[in-house]
Amino acid sequence: MANNKEIAENVLEEIGGRDNVIQVTHCMTRLRFNLKDQGIPDDEQVKKIPGVLGVARAGGQYQVIVGQNVPKVYEETCKIGGFEIKASIDENLDGPKEKLTLKKVGSNIMNYMAGCMTPLIPVLMAAGLFKALLSILGPDMTGILTAESSMYVLLDFLYDAGFYFLPVLVGYHAAIKLNVPGALGAYMGCILLAPDFMAMVSGGVPFTILGIPVIMNDYSQTVLPIMVSVAVMALIYKLIAKVMPDVLSTIFTPFLTMLVSAPIALVLLAPLGTIIGNTISGSLVLFSNATGFIGVAVLGAIWEFLVVTGMHLPIFMSFMLDYIETGYQSGAILGASCATWACFGVALGAFLRLHNKESKSMSLGFFVSGLVGGVTEPTLYGLCFKYRRCFLSLAIGGAIGGAYMGIFDVKAYVMASTNFLSVLSFTGGNTANLVHGVIALCLSLVAAAVATYFIGFSKEELAVQD
Secondary structure, eight states: OOHHHHHHHHHHHTTOOOGGGEEEESSSEEEEESSSSSTTTHHHHTSSSOOOOOOEEEEEEEEEEETHHHHHHHHHHHHHHTOOOOOOOOOOTTTTOOOOOHHHHHHHHHHHHHHHGGHHHHHHHHHHHHHHHHHHTTTTTSSSSOTTTTHHHHHHHHHHHHHHHHHHHHHHHHHTTTTSSSHHHHEEEETTTOOOHHHHHHHHHHEEEETOOOOOEEEEOOSSSHHHHHHHHHHHHHHHHHHHHHHHHHHHHHHHHHHHHHHHIIIIIIIHHHHHHHHHHHHHHHHHHHHHHHHHHHHHHHHHHHHTTTTTTHHHHHHHHHHHHSSBBBBGHHHHHHHHHHHHHHHHHHHOOOOOOHHHHHHHHHHHHHHHHHHHHHHHHIIIIIIIIHHHHHHHHHHHHHHHHHHHHHOOSSSSOSSGGGGGGGTTHHHHOOOHHHHHHHHHHHHHHHHHHHHHSHHHHHTTOO
16 A cells, blocks of 8 residues: 555655645646746656656646545645645746746646646546436436436436536636635635526526626536636735735635625626627537538537537527427537547547556546446546647547538437437438438547547657556
8 A cells, every 4th residue: 555645755855845836736646736946856756756657747737646545645745845725835936937928828728727627527427427327227228217206316416416516616626726715716606606696597687786787697517607707706816815914814805805706707707708608609500501511520529629618508509499490400510419429439549548557447437427428528627638639539530420420411300318329319310310320420439539549648648657
């Protein structure tokens, strides 16, 4: 059994000690250090530490892979180094500042999003498996449980809770990532989901703050609105904390932070993601109508990127109007199904390519959670954010399957599950429609798996698996 305290001590020593650490966090398998001097750690020496499986440098972080015992190693690291999750460690302001470029900005954004979502992988995995049980035991498959049975309803609760309250969970980790109290980030998520507010949204009741109208949106199952809101909230918190006397800070810094940031979030920040999403979705609808199979291929390539930002919901609803009128779905929206199966393929390709036992087990879990439960978030946040090349594999698989769908003008007549039962959506037309639909989904899965196997990981990322 690994000695977690010794691992923490040895890692801290090799990375330059606590004075070289700006911040330390962790995900499912890695300690993630933000260092003042990235040149101090010797990767090969760190790899030799008993209990360390490998190292990686990504998103401005120095990542030490220790496996499933990472929470215990993280706790020992914080004890030894005097680090607190909620407290920031002053950077060496005299050191050289990295030039801000578009690439750096993009990396910072991805790093922030990964920091918000990576800790939620256990929740997403658990919720996905509950949905898998629903699919297997429910009326769509074995029929062991009816939709009215108490067990079916319970499993549905357990699945919905994992996704409905995403703004609360993301808000907590977004705040932690930005070095402010996580509870305030969760509080901001709660504000976006407050029962009275949600009732006003459902009832179409207008609402104003200081005479300014609030755009009434449903923020459940979204991540971008809360990410933007917490980013600004953290800035306000730090500005207030800087001028607030210590004797008053405990009470008035959180109070004034939320008093200022909550109205800004409701009036401007949270609706911003929805407005951007609606603009993009409307453009994509027009694009798909004008470009035929190319539109299906493009949406298949980028759909999971839209899922990451929560912008897929308005796009889906736009196409739902057409489905209600015609009785079937066709065109670009079918690329979404191909993208989902491409996500299954990424997990399968990772399982076949990665060598580390834990990485293989995790990838297999993502594959099962996707294929059976129809949940792609674990693969997106557990693989694609860690190994950025997997995003390219995902796009390739979605595009190939989408192009095939468009060329053969496949139509979906049934609103089926997003798991393997999605093949049922192509029933209702002729046999050729069903056959071509199934082929398109399989093409997406196989193409993404092959692409992941061959180009999904860099040599450095594969080296740490050995």
